[in-house]
Amino acid sequence: xxxxxxxxxxxxxxxxxxxxxxxxxxxxxxxxxxxxxxxxxxxxxxxxxxxxxxxxxxxxxxxxxxxxxxxxxxxxxxxxxxxxxxxxxxxxxxxxxxxxxxxxxxxxxxxxxxxxxxxxxxxxxxxxxxxxxxxxxxxxxxxxxxxxxxxxxxxxxxxxxxxxxxxxxxxxxxxxxxxxxxxxxxxxxxx
Numbered sequence: 231x232x233x234x235x236x237x238x239x240x241x242x243x244x245x246x247x248x249x250x251x252x253x254x255x256x257x258x259x260x261x262x263x264x265x266x267x268x269x270x271x272x273x274x275x276x277x278x279x280x281x282x283x284x285x286x287x288x289x290x291x292x293x294x295x296x297x298x299x300x301x302x303x304x305x306x307x308x309x310x311x312x313x314x315x316x317x318x319x320x321x322x323x324x325x326x327x328x329x330x331x332x333x334x335x336x337x338x339x340x341x342x343x344x345x346x347x348x349x350x351x352x353x354x355x356x357x358x359x360x361x362x363x364x365x366x367x368x369x370x371x372x373x374x375x376x377x378x379x380x381x382x383x384x385x386x387x388x389x390x391x392x393x394x395x396x397x398x399x400x401x402x403x404x405x406x407x408x409x410x411x412x413x414x415x416x417x418x419x420x421x
Contacts, residue, residue, distance in 0.1 A: 267293045267419055271288065291305035300332065305328070306325050306326075316354065319351075326345035326370065339373055344368070345369070350362075
């Protein structure tokens with residue numbers, strides 16, 4: 231990679247690494263002042279271009295309603311998938327920030343967000359390729375609905391489509407599309 235491109239890539243990672251914690255901190259502060267909810271969840275995830283069937287995933291989200299029509303969310307989750315006939319196992323820990331339109335009289339919400347995706351690529355020993363870990367940023371679109379179970383709880387079902395930059399692979403083919411779908415079922419606990 232040319233030196234100028236490496237410098238630009240490093241600068242971009244540093245800038246993003248400084249901005250994301252600031253945005254997440256603001257969302258946490260907004261959640262504390264506006265009242266909110268914590269949503270532990272489990273679900274399924276499926277890569278768009280993978281030879282993998284849907285797999286289980288888990289997550290935890292913190293949400294707030296800073297304005298009547300808006301809902302913010304900070305989330306963390308875990309997912310995994312296999313590629314190239316199980317020659318590559320990808321484990322991923324996404325940290326995401328989302329902004330949803332959520333009318334107060336409706337159980338439905340929808341919106342978009344950004345995320346930091348910490349990914350570990352474990353290659354089978356027989357490939358001779360060393361394992362590696364990467365971080366990248368992506369965007370997502372999604373929505374869901376929440377059915378109240380009372381004043382302080384609700385059942386939450388949501389889904390999202392995550393878009394990431396194509397990944398380089400040490401196997402053939404040399405690139406793959408890491409985009410994926412995820413659906414989560416959770417219990418929203420209000421505070």
